[in-house]
Amino acid sequence: DGGITQSPKYLFRKEGQNVTLSCEQNLNHDAMYWYRQDPGQGLRLIYYSQIVNDFQKGDIAEGYSVSREKKESFPLTVTSAQKNPTAFYLCASSIDAAGGGTGELFFGEGSRLTVL
């Protein structure tokens, strides 16, 4: 089955530690995205990538880093610089790599990160 796989589903981290969330897609989509979801705030865009080896900051990129070495993979690292990392993180992809947002977003099941 084609889709997006995020792992781990739940993750606990101590303050000061970096963690990496995995996102893999087998839909052959060019564009991939990372969103952060907090209660009552909807989805906020962290980073997005429209093509391999290229990515752009979203609205809340501070304290996060990404890489796009392969078309199917877009891992997100939550660094110790992120002041309030506890949240639900969603990875998504779309066929549409060009500007326009005409394409449907396909989402993974999410990763819930809790800082202890």
Added chain:
Amino acid sequence: AQSVTQLDSQVPVFEEAPVELRCNYSSSVSVYLFWYVQYPNQGLQLLLKYLSGSTLVKGINGFEAEFNKSQTSFHLRKPSVHISDTAEYFCAGGYSSASKIIFGSGTRLSIRP
């Protein structure tokens, strides 16, 4: 700047009653509109989308939405809800100038038996 506004953070309704979830978007020459549903601790899945053509769009699970250009609205409706419709619903807009999808803050739909 482009924006998508969901006017209600929570909507409680009784089972088998009709429901309308409201969404307004900022006007643009070219805009594409979506409704997504999120069940607890899951990702989002597409309910329906408006790209062009007929302003009444039908989606999955009996939902439909109407694109209203004069009122810049894209409200989601269902004539009779079921307990299984309990979820959070997100309206989203795609703008050519923004090169990304903009999400509303979500509406939590709770169904009472």
